[in-house]
Amino acid sequence: xxxxxxxxxxxxxxxxxxxxxxxxxxxxxxxxxxxxxxxxxxxxxxxxxxxxxxxxxxxxxxxxxxxxxxxxxxxxxxxxxxxxxxxxxxxxxxxxxxxxxxxxxxxxxxxxxxxxxxxxxxxxxxxxxxxxxxxxxxxxxxxxxxxxxxxxxxxxxxxxxxxxxxxxxxxxxxxxxxxxxxxxxxxxxxxxxxxxxxxxxxxxxxxxxxxxxxxxxxxxxxxxxxxxxxxxxxxxxxxxxxxxxxxxxxxxxxxxxxxxxxxxxxxxxxxxxxxxxxxxxxxxxxxxxxxxxxxxxxxxxxxxxxxxxxxxxxxxxxxxxxxxxxxxxxxxxxxxxxxxxxxxxxxxxxxxxxxxxxxxxxxxxxxxxxxxxxxxxxxxxxxxxxxxxxxxxxxxxxxxxxxxxxxxxxxxxxxxxxxxxxxxxxxxxxxxxxxxxxxxxxxxxxxxxxxxxxxxxxxxxxxxxxxxxxxxxxxxxxxxxxxxxxxxxxx
Amino acid sequence: xxxxxxxxxxxxxxxxxxxxxxxxxxxxxxxxxxxxxxxxxxxxxxxxxxxxxxxxxxxxxxxxxxxxxxxxxxxxxxxxxxxxxxxxxxxxxxxxxxxxxxxxxxxxxxxxxxxxxxxxxxxxxxxxxxxxxxxxxxxxxxxxxxxxxxxxxxxxxxxxxxxxxxxxxxxxxxxxxxxxxxxxxxxxxxxxxxxxxxxxxxxxxxxxxxxxxxxxxxxxxxxxxxxxxxxxxxxxxxxxxxxxxxxxxxxxxxxxxxxxxxxxxxxxxxxxxxxxxxxxxxxxxxxxxxxxxxxxxxxxxxxxxxxxxxxxxxxxxxxxxxxxxxxxxxxxxxxxxxxxxxxxxxxxxxxxxxxxxxxxxxxxxxxxxxxxxxxxxxxxxxxxxxxxxxxxxxxxxxxxxxxxxxxxxxxxxxxxxxxxxxxxxxxxxxxxxxxxxxxxxxxxxxxxxxxxxxxxxxxxxxxxxxxxxxxxxxxxxxxxxxxxxxxxxxxxxxxxxx
Numbered sequence: 001x002x003x004x005x006x007x008x009x010x011x012x013x014x015x016x017x018x019x020x021x022x023x024x025x026x027x028x029x030x031x032x033x034x035x036x037x038x039x040x041x042x043x044x045x046x047x048x049x050x051x052x053x054x055x056x057x058x059x060x061x062x063x064x065x066x067x068x069x070x071x072x073x074x075x076x077x078x079x080x081x082x083x084x085x086x087x088x089x090x091x092x093x094x095x096x097x098x099x100x101x102x103x104x105x106x107x108x109x110x111x112x113x114x115x116x117x118x119x120x121x122x123x124x125x126x127x128x129x130x131x132x133x134x135x136x137x138x139x140x141x142x143x144x145x146x147x148x149x150x151x152x153x154x155x156x157x158x159x160x161x162x163x164x165x166x167x168x169x170x171x172x173x174x175x176x177x178x179x180x181x182x183x184x185x186x187x188x189x190x191x192x193x194x195x196x197x198x199x200x201x202x203x204x205x206x207x208x209x210x211x212x213x214x215x216x217x218x219x220x221x222x223x224x225x226x227x228x229x230x231x232x233x234x235x236x237x238x239x240x241x242x243x244x245x246x247x248x249x250x251x252x253x254x255x256x257x258x259x260x261x262x263x264x265x266x267x268x269x270x271x272x273x274x275x276x277x278x279x280x281x282x283x284x285x286x287x288x289x290x291x292x293x294x295x296x297x298x299x300x301x302x303x304x305x306x307x308x309x310x311x312x313x314x315x316x317x318x319x320x321x322x323x324x325x326x327x328x329x330x331x332x333x334x335x336x337x338x339x340x341x342x343x344x345x346x347x348x349x350x351x352x353x354x355x356x357x358x359x360x361x362x363x364x365x366x367x368x369x370x371x372x373x374x375x376x377x378x379x380x381x382x383x384x385x386x387x388x389x390x391x392x393x394x395x396x397x398x399x400x401x402x403x404x405x406x407x408x409x410x411x412x413x414x415x416x417x418x419x420x421x422x423x424x425x426x427x428x429x430x431x432x433x434x435x436x437x438x439x440x441x442x443x444x445x446x447x448x449x450x451x452x453x454x455x456x457x458x459x460x461x462x463x464x465x466x467x468x469x470x471x472x473x474x475x476x477x478x479x480x481x482x483x484x485x486x487x488x489x490x491x
Numbered sequence: 492x493x494x495x496x497x498x499x500x501x502x503x504x505x506x507x508x509x510x511x512x513x514x515x516x517x518x519x520x521x522x523x524x525x526x527x528x529x530x531x532x533x534x535x536x537x538x539x540x541x542x543x544x545x546x547x548x549x550x551x552x553x554x555x556x557x558x559x560x561x562x563x564x565x566x567x568x569x570x571x572x573x574x575x576x577x578x579x580x581x582x583x584x585x586x587x588x589x590x591x592x593x594x595x596x597x598x599x600x601x602x603x604x605x606x607x608x609x610x611x612x613x614x615x616x617x618x619x620x621x622x623x624x625x626x627x628x629x630x631x632x633x634x635x636x637x638x639x640x641x642x643x644x645x646x647x648x649x650x651x652x653x654x655x656x657x658x659x660x661x662x663x664x665x666x667x668x669x670x671x672x673x674x675x676x677x678x679x680x681x682x683x684x685x686x687x688x689x690x691x692x693x694x695x696x697x698x699x700x701x702x703x704x705x706x707x708x709x710x711x712x713x714x715x716x717x718x719x720x721x722x723x724x725x726x727x728x729x730x731x732x733x734x735x736x737x738x739x740x741x742x743x744x745x746x747x748x749x750x751x752x753x754x755x756x757x758x759x760x761x762x763x764x765x766x767x768x769x770x771x772x773x774x775x776x777x778x779x780x781x782x783x784x785x786x787x788x789x790x791x792x793x794x795x796x797x798x799x800x801x802x803x804x805x806x807x808x809x810x811x812x813x814x815x816x817x818x819x820x821x822x823x824x825x826x827x828x829x830x831x832x833x834x835x836x837x838x839x840x841x842x843x844x845x846x847x848x849x850x851x852x853x854x855x856x857x858x859x860x861x862x863x864x865x866x867x868x869x870x871x872x873x874x875x876x877x878x879x880x881x882x883x884x885x886x887x888x889x890x891x892x893x894x895x896x897x898x899x900x901x902x903x904x905x906x907x908x909x910x911x912x913x914x915x916x917x918x919x920x921x922x923x924x925x926x927x928x929x930x931x932x933x934x935x936x937x938x939x940x941x942x943x944x945x946x947x948x949x950x951x952x953x954x955x956x957x958x959x960x961x962x963x964x965x966x967x968x969x970x971x972x973x974x975x976x977x978x979x980x981x982x983x984x985x986x987x988x989x
Contacts, residue, residue, distance in 0.1 A: 061899070064903070064906060133893050136887055139932065140939075143936060144939060155932070158928060159925055162924065163922065165921075166925060167918065170909070173906055177910050181824050181826075181827075200914065
């Protein structure tokens with residue numbers, strides 16, 4: 001079942017290349033594969049807890065104890081679902097890509113498979129393989145189908161991630177060789193709970209190796225500068241995937257590995273992480289206020305919102321018993337909700353850009369009259385992003401702040417101010433783009449087509465469902481985070 | 492000399508016979524491609540003999556009174572050299588046409604060198620090492636100058652010859668120190684007689700020239716071999732020769748020549764100088780870091796494709812030296828000592844596949860367009876989608892990204908290095924991978940994103956396409972399923988670290 005998660009997109013990619021000879025076939029095949037993938041992801045999400053779950057454990061490189069080990073627990077199941085949702089949305093917004101469509105849809109599917117692999121791999125080396133596998137499709141997608149300084153941005157993205165993963169690889173190997181022969185393993189579950197005090201090198205160094213790799217990906221200030229460039233120049237669907245799931249790989253890694261394997265080191269690093277989190281939130285938010293490019297604006301808002309994840313992690317690391325680790329649940333939920341919300345924001349920006357051919361905010365205005373459906377989607381995404389109750393964004397931020405206030409009051413207050421700024425920049429942007437005087441040059445713009453509505457619906461539904469009934473996702477996360485909390489020392 | 496002795500060295504012997512036959516019969520084989528066809532058909536003999544030796548492998552077996560040895564390492568490398576030679580000859584089917592009527596010499600010289608390399612991998616004393624090394628080197632000097640009409644062609648040959656001679660002198664000087672200190676030339680003694688290793692153990696600290704004579708000898712030998720490995724400080728010749736020499740010769744140098752050199756370095760140092768390995772492993776660790784960094788940083792600034800590939804081979808020599816530095820003495824647990832040599836041998840085979848693919852793409856493009864610059868690759872995706880795809884696969888593999896053999900190969904090398912406490916070297920190596928990503932993926936970028944300089948399509952000769960296909964498949968298959976090759980490499984490495 002889990003192997004199917006990885007294979008369906010790959011088979012889809014091959015099918016697109018082989019069968020997608022006429023102009024419309026690639027997108028039809030890609031959509032079929034994405035729907036199938038979402039269905040399997042939903043099944044996995046619904047049934048991972050069953051007896052034995054869906055674990056796969058096959059020796060891959062036996063000589064080095066490297067296994068093809070896949071497992072899904074409460075932490076990864078929602079992210080698997082998220083990847084399924086975003087994958088479908090990404091294909092749907094690419095419906096009008098005509099430039100070398102076969103290759104485009106094939107690479108998009110490979111990207112989805114690689115991300116899926118990251119979320120289900122439980123062997124550190126396999127995790128690393130999928131982590132790096134995602135680079136090539138991203139590099140090609142940005143540099144071939146992007147806009148603006150696309151080649152520069154693609155290379156920057158690649159170099160940043162590779163540099164981060166260089167430290168991760170060293171950390172993985174150091175971790176493996178720290179134990180005597182019979183206890184050596186790359187299995188994350190088996191490594192959890194071991195004493196990380198006396199490793200090959202100090203445990204904090206190994207911890208930092210992972211931290212750097214994940215901080216680049218999340219991204220954490222000051223390692224974030226690749227993100228605005230990559231987002232701005234990437235095609236819409238790739239921005240959706242980048243914001244929706246690729247950043248989540250960083251957050252997932254922080255929770256799974258930094259918190260799961262290194263509770264003591266996390267406790268020591270917590271004050272620093274809390275400070276970085278506040279910096280991330282405020283820095284990102286202030287930069288957003290100055291943006292005139294719609295896509296860059298959303299990109300920096302991602303930087304800002306990912307600060308909440310770090311804040312939740314830091315506070316729970318420092319005081320795991322506080323409110324049953326609700327901060328950590330909030331951080332995990334923020335991964336899911338931000339994936340759908342920012343995914344939707346990028347979809348809307350992409351759809352608007354497709355029609356106006358500009359992302360320059362001052363050039364727009366009054367679009368709510370010409371394209372009401374797009375404007376509606378835009379408003380939903382915006383309001384969810386600023387944390388309006390009944391949307392999922394509200395729940396995640398609320399949980400994070402509940403968990404963190406008693407631990408890092410100042411950092412929480414600063415981050416809460418970030419939410420105020422978010423309300424400011426989102427509403428301001430909406431006002432400038434959607435409302436105001438009607439501009440004649442946009443009169444001819446067509447409103448959303450059925451396929452655009454489908455892409456929007458795929459993302460809007462989870463936003464409201466989780467907003468109204470968050471337990472659907474939080475129950476899974478709480479179950480998945482329970483062992484991590486125990487490791488951190490919660491009662 | 493017994494029949495058994497002849498059988499044990501038969502791969503090298505058959506290569507030499509085949510080479511002689513090609514040189515003699517070259518003028519008679521007038522039809523185009525005939526020489527290469529005969530050479531390829533003939534290569535099935537050493538290949539079959541190598542496989543049969545591997546199948547009957549039972550520990551180490553000495554031949555010719557201990558001058559040569561047949562063990563996992565020698566047979567593995569012999570097979571690797573034979574396969575690489577076959578692929579190079581296959582790929583240069585049409586290229587070699589321009590050397591008529593000297594096509595026989597071209598193939599013959601290549602195979603003479605291959606015979607020398609095969610012997611080198613099985614050399615069991617210092618003199619045999621030296622003689623095999625010269626047999627392997629001299630034909631290459633002639634081959635490098637084969638395109639003597641081209642600018643840089645003769646320069647490449649002369650440069651290789653002169654610097655090779657200097658390196659040999661340094662190597663011999665080092666051997667003299669080793670002989671003076673230990674009183675023997677032998678690395679392996681089947682009759683239980685004295686070897687360099689036993690002498691080093693017995694006389695530790697009390698040699699005729701003082702205890703440091705062994706280390707001086709080891710350092711000089713490392714520099715001498717460093718020429719073949721393209722190891723800093725003996726790497727200067729590499730880009731010039733790769734640029735001036737015909738592309739197939741560069742490919743042969745990068746893969747076969749480097750492979751055998753690594754085999755002999757592993758044998759001399761881990762077997763002969765094993766007792767003092769903690770001393771020289773530091774040397775190789777530092778040289779590995781410097782070599783890969785120098786190779787990668789200088790590669791960044793290159794605009795000539797062949798030169799770029801030259802610098803890239805320097806960088807990869809640096810990666811493989813990590814495996815040499817990962818010695819048993821420093822390994823975390825007894826029995827882990829073979830990780831380093833295993834990783835080097837695995838990487839050599841994987842590197843052969845990915846690097847040959849890159850060289851073959853360069854061969855196809857330069858052959859058709861005459862343009863050796865990287866800019867000449869512009870629009871390759873439009874002019875020849877097959878070549879562009881092969882270039883992309885090899886570039887991704889050389890960078891060390893999954894799902895290619897380049898990734899697993901590096902993983903094994905890093906693995907071995909961490910096992911022996913060289914975590915810092917792994918960080919250096921991994922960061923070097925980031926630097927290399929820039930220039931390797933730049934090739935992909937130019938091939939796919941730049942507009943072609945001319946709309947003319949680049950046809951690929953069928954023979955070259957087959958060779959390229961074999962390499963690309965190997966890169967991908969070994970990347971996903973490395974266990975088979977890894978098991979072979981382990982068997983071969985068992986000859987060094989039991």
